[in-house]
Amino acid sequence: MRERGLRKFNRSFIVNDETADSTNDSREGLLSDSRLLSDGHQGDVVKPRKQQLLVVANRLPVTAHRKGEDSWSLEVTAGGLVSALLGVNELDAKWIGWAGVNVPDEIGQTSLTEALVEKRCIPVFLDEEMVDKYYNGYCNNILWPLFHYLGLPQEDRLATTRSFQSQFDAYKLANQMFADVVCQHYEDGDVVWCHDYHLMFLPKCLKEKNSKMKVGWFLHTPFPSSEIHRTLPSRSELLHSVLYADLVGFHNYDYARHFVSACTRILGLEGTPQGVENQGKLTHVAAFPIGIDSGRFKRALKIPEIEDHIKELKKTFAGKKIILGVDRLDMIKGIPQKILAFEKFLEENPEWHDKVVLLQIAVPTRTDVPEYQKLTSQVHEIVGRITGRFGTLTSIPIHHLDRAVDWNALCAIYAITDVALVTSLRDGMNLVSYEFVACQESKKGVLILSEFAGAAQSLGAGALLVNPWNISELAASIGQALNMPAVEREKRHRHNYAHVTSHTSKQWADMFVSELNDIVVDDQLRTRQIPPTLPIEVAFDRYKHAKNRLLLLGFNGTLTEPIDSDGRIGGDQIKEMELKLYSELKEPLSVLCNDPNTTVLVLSGSDRSVLDDNFGDYNMWLAAENGMFLRLTKGEWMTTMPEHLNMHWVESVKHVFEYFTERTPRSHFEHRETSLVWNYKYADVEFGRLQARDMLQHLWTGPISNAAVDVVQGSRSVEVRSVGVTKGAGIDRILGEIVHSKSMATPIDYVLCIGHFLGKDEDICTFFEPELPAELIGLAKNKVTADMIKTSIDRKMAKLSGVRNGTRPIQGQEKAQRSSTRCERKSRNNLNTLFPARAAEESVAWHEGCSVLDLKSENYFSCAVGRKRSNARYQLNSTDDVVRFLKYLAGTHE
Numbered sequence: 001m002r003e004r005g006l007r008k009f010n011r012s013f014i015v016n017d018e019t020a021d022s023t024n025d026s027r028e029g030l031l032s033d034s035r036l037l038s039d040g041h042q043g044d045v046v047k048p049r050k051q052q053l054l055v056v057a058n059r060l061p062v063t064a065h066r067k068g069e070d071s072w073s074l075e076v077t078a079g080g081l082v083s084a085l086l087g088v089n090e091l092d093a094k095w096i097g098w099a100g101v102n103v104p105d106e107i108g109q110t111s112l113t114e115a116l117v118e119k120r121c122i123p124v125f126l127d128e129e130m131v132d133k134y135y136n137g138y139c140n141n142i143l144w145p146l147f148h149y150l151g152l153p154q155e156d157r158l159a160t161t162r163s164f165q166s167q168f169d170a171y172k173l174a175n176q177m178f179a180d181v182v183c184q185h186y187e188d189g190d191v192v193w194c195h196d197y198h199l200m201f202l203p204k205c206l207k208e209k210n211s212k213m214k215v216g217w218f219l220h221t222p223f224p225s226s227e228i229h230r231t232l233p234s235r236s237e238l239l240h241s242v243l244y245a246d247l248v249g250f251h252n253y254d255y256a257r258h259f260v261s262a263c264t265r266i267l268g269l270e271g272t273p274q275g276v277e278n279q280g281k282l283t284h285v286a287a288f289p290i291g292i293d294s295g296r297f298k299r300a301l302k303i304p305e306i307e308d309h310i311k312e313l314k315k316t317f318a319g320k321k322i323i324l325g326v327d328r329l330d331m332i333k334g335i336p337q338k339i340l341a342f343e344k345f346l347e348e349n350p351e352w353h354d355k356v357v358l359l360q361i362a363v364p365t366r367t368d369v370p371e372y373q374k375l376t377s378q379v380h381e382i383v384g385r386i387t388g389r390f391g392t393l394t395s396i397p398i399h400h401l402d403r404a405v406d407w408n409a410l411c412a413i414y415a416i417t418d419v420a421l422v423t424s425l426r427d428g429m430n431l432v433s434y435e436f437v438a439c440q441e442s443k444k445g446v447l448i449l450s451e452f453a454g455a456a457q458s459l460g461a462g463a464l465l466v467n468p469w470n471i472s473e474l475a476a477s478i479g480q481a482l483n484m485p486a487v488e489r490e491k492r493h494r495h496n497y498a499h500v501t502s503h504t505s506k507q508w509a510d511m512f513v514s515e516l517n518d519i520v521v522d523d524q525l526r527t528r529q530i531p532p533t534l535p536i537e538v539a540f541d542r543y544k545h546a547k548n549r550l551l552l553l554g555f556n557g558t559l560t561e562p563i564d565s566d567g568r569i570g571g572d573q574i575k576e577m578e579l580k581l582y583s584e585l586k587e588p589l590s591v592l593c594n595d596p597n598t599t600v601l602v603l604s605g606s607d608r609s610v611l612d613d614n615f616g617d618y619n620m621w622l623a624a625e626n627g628m629f630l631r632l633t634k635g636e637w638m639t640t641m642p643e644h645l646n647m648h649w650v651e652s653v654k655h656v657f658e659y660f661t662e663r664t665p666r667s668h669f670e671h672r673e674t675s676l677v678w679n680y681k682y683a684d685v686e687f688g689r690l691q692a693r694d695m696l697q698h699l700w701t702g703p704i705s706n707a708a709v710d711v712v713q714g715s716r717s718v719e720v721r722s723v724g725v726t727k728g729a730g731i732d733r734i735l736g737e738i739v740h741s742k743s744m745a746t747p748i749d750y751v752l753c754i755g756h757f758l759g760k761d762e763d764i765c766t767f768f769e770p771e772l773p774a775e776l777i778g779l780a781k782n783k784v785t786a787d788m789i790k791t792s793i794d795r796k797m798a799k800l801s802g803v804r805n806g807t808r809p810i811q812g813q814e815k816a817q818r819s820s821t822r823c824e825r826k827s828r829n830n831l832n833t834l835f836p837a838r839a840a841e842e843s844v845a846w847h848e849g850c851s852v853l854d855l856k857s858e859n860y861f862s863c864a865v866g867r868k869r870s871n872a873r874y875q876l877n878s879t880d881d882v883v884r885f886l887k888y889l890a891g892t893h894e
């Protein structure tokens with residue numbers, strides 16, 4: 001999960017340069033700009049079809065008003081989402097959404113659809129009942145307050161509970177209706193970008209219709225802490241639906257993190273640095289902070305009409321400082337708090353009476369929702385009281401407007417304002433603060449900004465940050481802003497202006513869409529598919545013809561006795577919870593291990609003693625703890641562990657594991673050198689799962705919140721490992737050691753990599769994949785090893801030249817290992833390995849220029865055991881299938 005940096009964008013869906021600079025600066029103008037609205041065809045020249053961007057949001061950027069049976073007027077919709085997307089005037093986009101009006105008749109629907117064509121808008125028709133349940137009810141009475149930390153409706157709980165289900169059903173149905181319209185307009189290769197909390201079900205509806213559709217979802221509100229989200233009755237269904245998207249975006253890293261932890265804690269899925277993984281399907285999650293079209297505001301201030309406006313306003317408010325509030329009349333905007341703070345300021349600073357005025361533009365919104373109606377009365381009451389208290393015959397302290405103002409007037413007001421007051425109790429971003437800054441190049445006024453608005457992260461350095469719940473602090477900040485020296489105002493403004501003008505809405509959209517395109521392409525190469533069954537005969541045939549084979553086998557769930565649902569092995573009650581090698585495998589394994597042209601390596605998460613106990617008698621290689629320890633069964637254990645692996649987290653994680661082990665009958669935990677694993681496979685599955693979720697919560701908020709660890713959720717386990725400890729991360733070091741130790745003269749030309757690997761460990765499959773382009777191998781490896789393991793051997797050209805890169809004896813075994821480690825003190829080539837390389841004279845049989853691997857695609861068999869989606873090429877259902885196959889390979893089958 002990362003905040004996206006600006007990336008050069010050159011995809012075909014960005015309209016060519018001719019459309020780049022719109023000089024028509026009014027909003028209405030922007031919408032009707034023929035260049036924006038063109039169909040991608042210019043004159044008679046027919047261009048190849050561009051990738052189309054389908055923007056799907058609850059609301060269209062225009063609200064329709066019916067004039068006659070088939071005539072309509074269209075008015076630009078107010079609100080941040082619309083403002084931001086209107087700024088994206090270069091995308092070859094169509095907008096799909098609700099036109100804000102009930103149109104029950106066919107004539108009306110047809111004529112409105114036609115009227116909207118020139119705005120490149122496509123309507124979704126929702127009837128009154130639907131709007132009431134879906135929009136007023138589920139969206140604005142349930143999700144909106146919840147996502148803004150106001151909780152579920154408190155009053156009349158019983159009624160809310162009763163109506164909840166029907167509202168949720170309507171929500172799903174409405175989302176389906178949006179999906180139907182999208183599908184009517186979608187063509188192969190298009191990008192579908194779904195917006196906001198109204199459409200959390202849409203990714204699922206779309207992907208179920210067409211799994212190849214590129215679907216992104218962006219949330220404009222905060223995503224709350226998982227503690228809040230888990231109070232929502234439909235919490236899991238909503239999360240699952242969003243996860244159908246390829247890319248999920250938020251305004252900032254906090255919201256993205258909350259979303260990922262809701263998925264891990266509530267759904268029990270795996271959180272990765274890229275996002276959320278479910279059965280091998282990765283949903284990318286990232287932060288894409290929105291911006292505004294700052295150029296449009298800058299240019300606006302030079303439009304004569306707006307200049308006139310500015311003059312008029314200056315005259316009207318001559319001799320007074322202007323404090324400005326611009327908000328939809330929404331409880332999240334903290335309007336009562338703002339007005340009360342202003343009252344307190346007047347109370348405490350009588351010298352400012354008559355010298356300051358608060359202009360509050362309160363745009364009516366969601367007026368059918370009772371909470372909003374109550375807020376309107378509450379605000380009116382406070383404004384009336386303060387006016388009565390501080391007003392005089394000639395001046396009033398608050399100008400409260402219960403309506404929207406047009407864009408020209410808004411720009412003029414922004415420009416003449418001394419102090420902008422943004423007091424949101426929570427706000428996804430808050431574009432008003434951006435717009436104010438963009439219009440303040442000459443005035444350099446002060447922005448007072450709530451620390452609970454997403455914008456606080458980007459404009460915090462230049463603004464006065466406040467806690468809107470603290471009325472005294474708010475009042476004091478008004479004083480500070482009004483009295484701020486010009487030099488400080490200038491400095492603060494510079495900072496914010498630089499940010500607002502360099503982080504625009506266009507860049508935001510470009511970044512999201514380009515990221516979406518990129519990940520879909522990457523995922524097609526990398527994503528875990530449902531692989532076909534391992535073709536046993538083919539694998540055997542290739543095996544027979546190969547000269548130097550590597551069999552890389554997992555242990556747990558690959559070579560172990562099956563466990564039935566009661567936690568019994570082979571029908572016996574488990575007394576001890578040890579993993580046992582499948583007894584039927586003993587013979588074939590011996591045969592395979594004794595073949596001089598075959599190297600057998602068991603690579604397991606288990607610790608050394610488990611592997612010793614099960615495989616000590618075979619002639620094979622053992623790699624314990626995901627490859628951090630290595631041993632030829634004839635030799636001693638050595639470590640491939642990166643030297644400075646930080647293990648400070650262990651003690652505190654151990655406490656959490658102990659706590660849960662005591663409270664979960666038949667669970668246990670293992671303390672390995674590089675990881676701790678809590679296992680509940682013998683416990684009651686349902687209870688174990690619940691406990692695992694709680695455990696994760698304890699871990700995330702406590703011991704590992706800042707540690708460099710990965711949390712790996714198995715189907716019945718929770719494992720905490722140091723970052724970089726994955727099977728794929730250590731394999732190059734292991735290979736180096738094997739190749740050296742066996743004095744291999746022939747490159748490995750056959751690899752069978754078979755295992756019940758966890759998602760994080762599937763990098764082992766990608767490591768050997770001959771068909772993966774070099775860049776992606778880099779990606780796959782870097783994903784896990786970047787910071788910890790600075791090994792950059794490109795295996796495609798790995799002329800290891802005898803390099804045994806990175807193994808060391810374990811303390812206490814130095815003596816036994818001396819002969820093989822002496823070399824590590826001398827470096828002989830410039831490969832960036834973790835440890836110094838083997839000396840030239842010791843590279844016994846490994847010739848310069850000879851590759852470790854000479855793996856043709858048809859000789860590589862990676863196989864996932866008991867895992868539906870996988871990076872592996874093939875799959876086998878169970879350990880029984882593995883046994884059957886290995887017997888076949890060894891020729892020991894009947």
Ligand SMILES: O=P(O)(O)OC[C@H]1O[C@H](O[C@H]2O[C@H](CO)[C@@H](O)[C@H](O)[C@H]2O)[C@H](O)[C@@H](O)[C@@H]1O
Nearest residue numbers: 059079080081196220221365427428429430431
């Ligand atoms: O369509 P409405 O129900 O009238 O509401 C208007 C919009 O309000 C919300 O805006 C959010 O988006 C802004 C841009 O990302 C952001 O700055 C702000 O903090 C959010 O509150 C809502 O999310 C939109 O869907 C509505 O259209």
Ligand SMILES: O=c1ccn([C@@H]2O[C@H](COP(=O)(O)OP(=O)(O)O)[C@@H](O)[C@H]2O)c(=O)[nH]1
Nearest residue numbers: 078079080081083328363404405430431432
């Ligand atoms: O009379 C008005 C007042 C405000 N706005 C616009 O409404 C948006 C408010 O966006 P913000 O992100 O601040 O909050 P939201 O209303 O989306 O929650 C801004 O772009 C304003 O320019 C508007 O169109 N007309």
